[in-house]
Amino acid sequence: MRFLFFWSLGCTLGAVFSVEAAAWAGLMVAALSRWAPVRLRWGVLTLAVALLGASWGAQRAPSSSPLVSPDGLVEIRGTVARSVRVSDRDVRTTLIDVSVDGRPMTNPLSLRARGACAWRVGALYKGLAELRSHGSVGAQRRLFGRARSEGPIAASCAAERRPHEGISLPSADSAALLRALSLGDRTGVTPSIREAFIDTGTMHLLAISGLHLGVVAWGLYRTLLALLCLLGPGAWTRDNPRFAAALAILGVWGVVSQIQTTDATLRAAWAVSFILLGLCAGRRADPLRVLLLAASAMVTLDPRAPLGASFQLSFIAVWAILSVAPHVSALRERLESPGAVSLPTMRRVGRGLLELGMVNLAASAATAPLGLSWFGQLSWVGPLVNLVATPWVALVVVPSMVVWLFISGLWPPLGALTAPILDGVLGLLLDGLEVWAELAGSAQWVAVPRWSGLALSLGVVGLLGRGWRRLGGVALVAIGLVGAFMATAPPQAWRVTALDVGHGDAVLLEGPQGQTALIDAGGHPRHPRLGAEQARRRLLPQLARLGVARLDLLVITHGDLDHVGGAVELARRIPVEEVWVSGCPQRRAVHALARGVISRRGRVVRVSSGPPRMWGEGSLEVLWPRSGAPCPSTENDRSVVLRLETPGGSALLMGDASAEVERTLLELAPHRLRADVLKVGHHGSETSSDARFVAATGSRIGLVSGPGRHRGSLPSEAILARLRQAGLSVWITGRDGTGQILLDPTLERQVTRIRTP
Numbered sequence: 135m136r137f138l139f140f141w142s143l144g145c146t147l148g149a150v151f152s153v154e155a156a157a158w159a160g161l162m163v164a165a166l167s168r169w170a171p172v173r174l175r176w177g178v179l180t181l182a183v184a185l186l187g188a189s190w191g192a193q194r195a196p197s198s199s200p201l202v203s204p205d206g207l208v209e210i211r212g213t214v215a216r217s218v219r220v221s222d223r224d225v226r227t228t229l230i231d232v233s234v235d236g237r238p239m240t241n242p243l244s245l246r247a248r249g250a251c252a253w254r255v256g257a258l259y260k261g262l263a264e265l266r267s268h269g270s271v272g273a274q275r276r277l278f279g280r281a282r283s284e285g286p287i288a289a290s291c292a293a294e295r296r297p298h299e300g301i302s303l304p305s306a307d308s309a310a311l312l313r314a315l316s317l318g319d320r321t322g323v324t325p326s327i328r329e330a331f332i333d334t335g336t337m338h339l340l341a342i343s344g345l346h347l348g349v350v351a352w353g354l355y356r357t358l359l360a361l362l363c364l365l366g367p368g369a370w371t372r373d374n375p376r377f378a379a380a381l382a383i384l385g386v387w388g389v390v391s392q393i394q395t396t397d398a399t400l401r402a403a404w405a406v407s408f409i410l411l412g413l414c415a416g417r418r419a420d421p422l423r424v425l426l427l428a429a430s431a432m433v434t435l436d437p438r439a440p441l442g443a444s445f446q447l448s449f450i451a452v453w454a455i456l457s458v459a460p461h462v463s464a465l466r467e468r469l470e471s472p473g474a475v476s477l478p479t480m481r482r483v484g485r486g487l488l489e490l491g492m493v494n495l496a497a498s499a500a501t502a503p504l505g506l507s508w509f510g511q512l513s514w515v516g517p518l519v520n521l522v523a524t525p526w527v528a529l530v531v532v533p534s535m536v537v538w539l540f541i542s543g544l545w546p547p548l549g550a551l552t553a554p555i556l557d558g559v560l561g562l563l564l565d566g567l568e569v570w571a572e573l574a575g576s577a578q579w580v581a582v583p584r585w586s587g588l589a590l591s592l593g594v595v596g597l598l599g600r601g602w603r604r605l606g607g608v609a610l611v612a613i614g615l616v617g618a619f620m621a622t623a624p625p626q627a628w629r630v631t632a633l634d635v636g637h638g639d640a641v642l643l644e645g646p647q648g649q650t651a652l653i654d655a656g657g658h659p660r661h662p663r664l665g666a667e668q669a670r671r672r673l674l675p676q677l678a679r680l681g682v683a684r685l686d687l688l689v690i691t692h693g694d695l696d697h698v699g700g701a702v703e704l705a706r707r708i709p710v711e712e713v714w715v716s717g718c719p720q721r722r723a724v725h726a727l728a729r730g731v732i733s734r735r736g737r738v739v740r741v742s743s744g745p746p747r748m749w750g751e752g753s754l755e756v757l758w759p760r761s762g763a764p765c766p767s768t769e770n771d772r773s774v775v776l777r778l779e780t781p782g783g784s785a786l787l788m789g790d791a792s793a794e795v796e797r798t799l800l801e802l803a804p805h806r807l808r809a810d811v812l813k814v815g816h817h818g819s820e821t822s823s824d825a826r827f828v829a830a831t832g833s834r835i836g837l838v839s840g841p842g843r844h845r846g847s848l849p850s851e852a853i854l855a856r857l858r859q860a861g862l863s864v865w866i867t868g869r870d871g872t873g874q875i876l877l878d879p880t881l882e883r884q885v886t887r888i889r890t891p
Contacts, residue, residue, distance in 0.1 A: 144187025149437035191437035335516020454500035507587025510678020586617030657699015665699020691789030693721030788815035818849020
């Protein structure tokens with residue numbers, strides 16, 4: 135097992151540092167081990183295995199993606215690797231050998247398109263799609279998209295239909311949950327249901343992982359064993375468990391082949407397979423060995439897997455459960471000792487509650503820091519809700535779902551007749567989670583650094599051990615707490631951060647006394663629903679990564695969806711004390727935001743030009759719209775224009791104000807336009823950034839919120855040339871990512887790229 139561990143460690147390090155030449159060093163070390171002293175021979179062989187693993191990892195690791203932020207309308211080319219119908223009108227297709235706007239991508243693309251038929255495997259696809267990304271830059275980033283036209287590649291629909299596609303449950307939410315639990319397709323799960331799982335700390339139940347496959351494997355094994363005992367000759371009875379285990383392995387991988395697999399699904403399949411292989415060999419599998427074997431298999435196939443959230447959460451949870459098992463056994467023996475509990479029924483109930491509670495608390499405590507570091511989410515009711523939700527899913531929901539799918543596949547009329555039963559089982563789960571989510575509130579929190587979260591999680595696992603493991607756990611917890619405190623402390627100087635939210639605007643202002651203000655909240659320029667989704671996937675994770683769990687101020691410059699589209703979802707997930715909007719008439723999206731903020735005891739203020747408003751050691755001044763003047767005729771010209779003044783420097787934020795507004799400001803108050811940082815108006819469009827205005831600001835850094843990736847998209851090349859000619863260093867969020875500037879007079883003005891989820 136030592137060799138497996140160091141092989142896996144070498145694979146991951148090789149993938150990170152790209153040490154292809156390690157294979158030759160490993161072979162040389164292995165050859166020299168023959169002449170090494172006996173005491174050192176095992177160590178030399180271990181080093182050789184690690185070096186060989188490093189070489190393998192370097193070969194398997196994909197190269198980094200050339201795109202920084204693939205999000206928007208782009209041209210896609212690729213080969214269809216898999217295509218299935220996920221509804222009567224939608225097709226989910228996996229493309230390989232993908233290129234985006236002519237640039238090759240290293241990872242597959244999951245594409246959703248309208249159409250009644252699945253696409254032909256092996257066919258070539260070319261078309262436009264709206265992409266969104268999930269994951270860090272490079273090989274770990276995953277791409278998802280929706281095609282803008284009907285699927286051009288058609289095939290016979292009958293072969294791709296799932297047995298239960300023609301049968302619907304009475305509740306649409308239950309049907310979406312069924313599809314998520316049976317096929318791994320969570321596209322139909324509504325945002326409210328997803329948030330209920332997040333806020334109750336039960337998101338792990340929504341993925342097909344070890345819990346689901348373990349129940350399926352156990353059911354297959356027991357069913358096959360019963361059939362073999364009934365039908366097989368008497369001479370085979372002793373070998374029936376082995377045959378049943380072997381057939382169950384085939385059944386598990388058959389299930390995996392029919393669903394949308396994730397890393398968690400594959401890890402669970404490998405772990406279950408190793409346990410069943412132990413039964414085939416007539417040996418009881420050691421849990422730690424099974425855990426290491428499953429990890430080694432995953433790392434061999436994907437050397438970068440340990441760097442991802444799913445891998446870390448899964449294995450930390452299992453490791454914590456295995457570490458708490460000796461404590462559970464000791465308490466169980468004490469409970470079963472003579473005189474502890476008199477009634478046998480009470481003893482059994484107490485033993486079950488003890489085991490469930492301790493296992494649940496251990497897994498929750500070990501994974502909570504990792505959840506904070508990866509997602510910025512922490513549910514205080516998670517351990518309590520999981521005490522009920524996890525057994526309900528494992529013992530009731532999954533078996534009921536498997537039986538119903540089997541019945542509906544064999545005889546659809548009977549499936550339709552029994553559908554209300556499954557609907558009730560799923561409905562009880564959803565209703566309970568929604569009630570607890572309402573009581574718990576939002577789980578959105580501050581994201582601690584990744585290394586700090588990992589140290590805290592490993593420290594919790596260490597505390598569950600004994601001797602040197604416990605001492606190591608104390609040290610790791612201390613290190614993790616220090617890292618978390620340092621990362622979440624207020625900045626030493628004022629910071630301006632332009633967040634990468636696609637086409638829209640979102641600029642974060644932070645002060646040394648903990649002040650936080652967000653200027654616009656991004657969003658999709660045409661679709662409100664996509665704006666809320668963008669806030670969940672991009673805006674909120676970035677704020678959590680930057681240590682923002684609440685906002686003193688949210689400024690909505692104007693009512694276009696790419697500025698206000700994510701604001702309602704933002705205000706639902708984190709506290710917003712005050713919202714500033716223009717004094718001009720507002721659009722429907724702004725009114726919805728105002729109602730939501732007021733319902734949560736926040737304030738909404740209509741602003742116009744006036745004296746600066748003090749904000750700690752700095753001040754915020756509204757330069758536009760003009761107080762007492764008629765409102766401009768266009769929405770862009772109604773934008774709130776702000777100036778931030780701090781002891782370390784200043785910033786001018788223009789919203790989508792046009793060149794006409796810029797010329798008016800130049801006439802009214804040219805001295806108020808001087809700023810170190812300029813947030814360029816209207817995403818770098820040619821309607822803004824008048825040459826005289828840009829020169830009057832005297833800025834040296836220009837922040838542009840826009841895609842900036844292909845011809846025809848903003849910002850305009852003419853405006854970029856104008857900004858550079860005026861001496862500005864231009865930062866484009868869609869091209870360069872999230873950028874941060876420190877307004878510190880002792881430092882040179884420069885933009886620093888911030889790694890974001």
